[in-house]
Amino acid sequence: MEREMVKFDLELDARGMDCPLPILKTKKSLNNMASGQVLRIKATDPGSMRDFEAFSRQTGHGLLSAENIEDTFVFILKKK
Numbered sequence: 001m002e003r004e005m006v007k008f009d010l011e012l013d014a015r016g017m018d019c020p021l022p023i024l025k026t027k028k029s030l031n032n033m034a035s036g037q038v039l040r041i042k043a044t045d046p047g048s049m050r051d052f053e054a055f056s057r058q059t060g061h062g063l064l065s066a067e068n069i070e071d072t073f074v075f076i077l078k079k080k
Contacts (some may be wrong), residue, residue: 006064006076008040009033015044015072022048023055026077030061030076033079038064041075 012029014022022043029039042051049066052075054064062078 006040007038008076009037011040011042013042014048015042017043017045019045019047019051021045023051026052026055027059030077030079035079038078039077041077043073043075044071045073048075048080052077 010029010033012025014025017025022041022045026041033039043052045051049068052063052073055061056069056077059061060063060080062080064076064078065074066076
């Protein structure tokens with residue numbers, strides 16, 4: 001089954017970064033984006049799945065998807 005491709009406005013590569021850097025870099029990227037724009041984040045930190053779910057709940061930015069693809073976590077966030 002082919003994955004549905006979500007269109008995104010900006011991509012952040014946070015692979016190789018440990019907590020809290022992926023979240024901090026995401027926050028900085030979102031600050032420079034307009035409401036409704038979509039950010040795709042790639043991360044390798046094992047705690048990032050939990051971190052991004054909490055970040056979405058706390059900030060109100062929509063977590064459209066969270067996947068583990070070949071040892072890389074891929075998140076799609078929509079700026080509120």
